[in-house]
Amino acid sequence: SQQGEEDPQALSIQEGENATMNCSYKTSINNLQWYRQNSGRGLVHLILIRSNEREKHSGRLRVTLDTSKKSSSLLITASRAADTASYFCAPSTGANSKLTFGKGITLSVRP
């Protein structure tokens, strides 16, 4: 299975702190994507990192990818209460770019 496995399962931090979330996967990928899901809503794409990239930034987000370790991390800097959500990593594999989601990380940012 290409399922991304996120770690930790839950994370609670104070507003203004940084949040680091990790993801591991099993075999070769086209890319790895991170999505956010607010309670009761659909998923929102955050960032895509290609298999030949090592680091990527988007606003307060920083994603790293280590293909030798088959792992990725998502860093959210200067967190806000509005960042409270579930975060999913999704490795993309195959010619059809199939995404396989893990169980997600529940992030709570306390005001």
Add this chain to the structure above:
Amino acid sequence: EAGVAQSPRYKIIEKRQSVAFWCNPISGHATLYWYQQILGQGPKLLIQFQNNGVVDDSQLPKDRFSAERLKGVDSTLKIQPAKLEDSAVYLCASSLKGRTRQETQYFGPGTRLLVL
């Protein structure tokens, strides 16, 4: 740009009944996906369409689930008959081409199904 539209937003049925969900992808998106998300889990791909053809339905329980995408635009996902374990959120997503291997998917708000 309008997002992915889904209806209904909520549905409650009894087991053994039938139910259908509708999805309208972003205009011009060739690829459409249906996912099932059980509470506490990540979304699981049920079926992927490229235009009006199926490219992956390996995880679709074909004895009770069916999906179609007539004319390569809107799509309908049907469950007949429903079981208790079908209670979940059904998410529709679309992407522009689905063939570049570097595309993102855009998700609709989902349909929350409760089977009693």
